[in-house]
Amino acid sequence: MAxxxxxxxxxxxxxxxxxxxxxDDTRQSAGTETANTSQPPSPVSTPATSPPPPAxxxxxxxxxxxxxxxxxxxxxxxxxxxxxxxxxxxQNSPQVCPYGLYAEQLSGTAFTAPRETNRRSWLxxxxxxxxxxxxxxxxxNFLESDFSKRHPNPNQLRWKPFDIPKEDIDxxxxxxxxxGAGEPLSRxxxxxxxxxxxxxxxxxxxxxxxxxxxxVPQQGTLNITTEFGKLCVSPNEICVVQQGMRFSVGVQEPxxxxxxxxxxxxxxxxxxxxxxxxxxxxPRDFLTPVAWYEDRDVNDFRIITKYQGHLFEALQxxxxxxxxxxxxxxxxxxYNLKHFMVINATAFDHADPSIFTVLxxxxxxxxxxxxxxxxxxxxxxxxxxxxxxxxxHRNCMSEFMGLILGKYEAKEEGxxxxxxxxxxxxxxxxxxxxxxxxxxxxxxxxxxxxDGTQSFMFETSLGLGLxxxxxxxxxxxxxxxxxxxxxxxxxxxxxxxPTPKE
Numbered sequence: 001m002a003x004x005x006x007x008x009x010x011x012x013x014x015x016x017x018x019x020x021x022x023x024d025d026t027r028q029s030a031g032t033e034t035a036n037t038s039q040p041p042s043p044v045s046t047p048a049t050s051p052p053p054p055a056x057x058x059x060x061x062x063x064x065x066x067x068x069x070x071x072x073x074x075x076x077x078x079x080x081x082x083x084x085x086x087x088x089x090x091q092n093s094p095q096v097c098p099y100g101l102y103a104e105q106l107s108g109t110a111f112t113a114p115r116e117t118n119r120r121s122w123l124x125x126x127x128x129x130x131x132x133x134x135x136x137x138x139x140x141n142f143l144e145s146d147f148s149k150r151h152p153n154p155n156q157l158r159w160k161p162f163d164i165p166k167e168d169i170d171x172x173x174x175x176x177x178x179x180g181a182g183e184p185l186s187r188x189x190x191x192x193x194x195x196x197x198x199x200x201x202x203x204x205x206x207x208x209x210x211x212x213x214x215x216v217p218q219q220g221t222l223n224i225t226t227e228f229g230k231l232c233v234s235p236n237e238i239c240v241v242q243q244g245m246r247f248s249v250g251v252q253e254p255x256x257x258x259x260x261x262x263x264x265x266x267x268x269x270x271x272x273x274x275x276x277x278x279x280x281x282x283p284r285d286f287l288t289p290v291a292w293y294e295d296r297d298v299n300d301f302r303i304i305t306k307y308q309g310h311l312f313e314a315l316q317x318x319x320x321x322x323x324x325x326x327x328x329x330x331x332x333x334x335y336n337l338k339h340f341m342v343i344n345a346t347a348f349d350h351a352d353p354s355i356f357t358v359l360x361x362x363x364x365x366x367x368x369x370x371x372x373x374x375x376x377x378x379x380x381x382x383x384x385x386x387x388x389x390x391x392x393h394r395n396c397m398s399e400f401m402g403l404i405l406g407k408y409e410a411k412e413e414g415x416x417x418x419x420x421x422x423x424x425x426x427x428x429x430x431x432x433x434x435x436x437x438x439x440x441x442x443x444x445x446x447x448x449x450x451d452g453t454q455s456f457m458f459e460t461s462l463g464l465g466l467x468x469x470x471x472x473x474x475x476x477x478x479x480x481x482x483x484x485x486x487x488x489x490x491x492x493x494x495x496x497x498p499t500p501k502e
Contacts, residue, residue: 068232070287070334074269079327080229080291081124086325092122101324102128106227108242108266108330119242119266121328123227126295129246132303132316142473144177145184145191145210145309147465154427157466158481161418162474164196164219164254171197171222171249172206172304172311175259178470179400179422181462184210184263184309190361190371190460192400193259194420200250204302205320207246210309211263214359214373215239216456218404218418220255224248226332227323229289235404236454238373239334240267240359246303246320247332256418258402260458264370267359275343281358285339288331293324337454342379348386353457363461374457376408382446389439392430398464399423399457406453414484419476425463432484 071078081087086101088094093103101124108119162176174197182189187210195215200223215222217235224231224239226247233239235257241247243266272279296319303314340358345351353374361370381388401408401421408415415421423429431439471477 068230069290071290072284072287074283074286074333075329076283077327077329078288078331079325080289081325082291082293083324086124086291087327088124097124099124099324101125104128106244106328106330108244119328119330121228121326121330123323124325125227126293126322126324127318129320131318132314135305135307135312135314138304138311138313140173140175140311142176142467142469143193143306143309143311144467144469145180147180147182147189147191147467150466150468150471152463153466153471154424156421156423156427156429156481158415158421158478159419159470159474159476160478161416162194162196162256162420162476164198164256168199169197170199170201170204171195171251172201172204173197176469176474177467178420179464179466180261181398181460181464182263187211187263189263189462190458191261191263192458192464193261194256195259196254196256197249197251198254201248203298203300203319204304205246205248206304206306207244208241208261209244209305209307211261212240212242212266212361214260214262214267215241215257216259216402216404217255217257218402219257220251220253222255222257223250223252224332225250225292225321226289227321228326228331229292231287231289231332231334233334236338237334237336238358239332241332242266242330245332248321258420258456258458260371260373262361262371264363265361267361267373270354270357270360270372279341279343280355281335281340286333286335288333291323291325293322294319295322337375337377340375340377342377344379344381345383345386348383350383350386350388350391353390353459365461368461369459370462371458371460374459376450376453376455376457378451378453379449380446381449384444386444387439388442388444388449389431389435392428394426394428395423396425397459397461398425399429399459400464401455401457404454404456406450406455408453408455414478414481421481422464430485433487433489436488 071080079087083099086098088097092105097103104123104125106121106123109117174195176194176196178192178194180189180191215233216238217233219235221232221234224233224247226241226245228245231239269281269283297317298319299317300315301317301319303316303320305312335358337358343355356374356376357372358375359373363370399422403415403417403419405417
């Protein structure tokens with residue numbers, strides 16, 4: 001276990017919390033952090049892949065990133081405090097809060113939303129978040145929310161890996177919108193972004209007033225500080241930072257990844273139906289940070305918000321990461337894709353990719369999503385007399401794919417980690433010629449598929465419009481993509497006769 005860094009002040013409570021931390025994701029005793037689930041879970045320790053940040057003044061309560069703790073569960077009622085007794089007992093807003101803190105509610109749904117979907121958290125902080133100067137517009141050249149400006153493009157599209165600039169660029173300045181649909185004013189639609197960055201956000205925090213960010217790192221670990229605590233998110237993990245939550249991203253190396261933004265609602269686990277009670281992403285594998293705070297005065301700390309598709313900045317004299325305790329069910333969280341329980345066909349045919357859904361943002365139409373997050377993880381293929389790769393397809397949904405690592409099974413050449421593809425609504429797509437020829441003649445024995453690979457799909461029921469950056473400025477569209485299907489041969493034989501069965 002990494003010891004606390006010099007200059008870090010850890011109260012007795014945190015020293016006991018740190019005791020016995022291991023590096024193998026084992027569950028341990030909860031201290032004063034709790035989650036109200038069917039079996040109350042405990043914090044989880046996970047290793048970090050990058051060194052901790054520099055030491056800060058001793059007024060800050062800190063933990064080494066090698067010893068980050070998490071609460072386990074999805075959609076649970078959590079409670080966490082960095083100082084003992086910081087959470088009020090029996091009420092949310094006492095006349096005087098413990099330690100002289102301010103009570104602040106963060107609402108993720110309307111007050112009158114049904115109890116089963118109502119999302120809110122109470123934060124107990126050193127200063128309320130309202131203590132800032134007026135917002136002013138700041139310019140961002142590559143962040144878009146108007147997807148009707150450009151002429152539609154129905155072609156199959158593939159992007160080569162997106163470049164990480166050599167000049168210094170942080171997470172916010174490195175956001176690039178590729179495509180999207182709808183608009184944030186009416187809270188209807190989604191957007192797909194790329195992020196590229198090579199320096200940490202310094203004395204600045206970002207929050208999204210328009211919707212939720214589902215962040216998929218492809219290269220480089222993200223050390224994310226939120227109002228709720230700290231997250232360390234590495235490639236093959238994802239995190240969700242929901243609407244209104246302030247966060248800052250630290251990096252130790254050039255970093256790149258993908259973001260799915262949804263305006264309408266929040267991500268939920270898909271219903272399992274006849275699969276039963278267990279399968280796909282297990283609720284207990286979603287991790288929420290424990291309370292962490294810093295009492296740090298800063299001249300002109302920048303609060304940046306994305307509001308109605310535009311960026312605004314307000315200045316304040318202190319760090320916003322001053323939440324000493326919190327409770328509720330509206331939280332940021334992360335998930336390791338290696339924990340996904342794969343369901344697959346075991347007799348014949350290729351099952352629909354919806355069996356690989358990790359999270360979904362449902363629309364008001366039953367069974368139809370504003371957006372799904374789907375993965376294609378390592379698994380066994382065992383089907384008999386079956387063409388095992390993905391079938392040729394025309395879809396009423398739009399499919400944006402990315403590759404975190406390895407090679408995608410249906411197109412092993414040309415689709416590279418850090419790149420992407422888009423197969424728009426009703427645009428045909430499917431295996432390339434080499435994949436078809438190989439799979440049509442392969443011996444159908446049980447084989448492993450996608451070992452050493454992780455690809456994913458953002459699928460939406462909306463038609464996606466490209467941005468200027470996505471279609472032209474990035475200069476990453478592969479103009480030869482269509483050629484991978486041009487060598488598909490005509491195999492039709494009108495004189496074919498079925499083989500007599502024995």
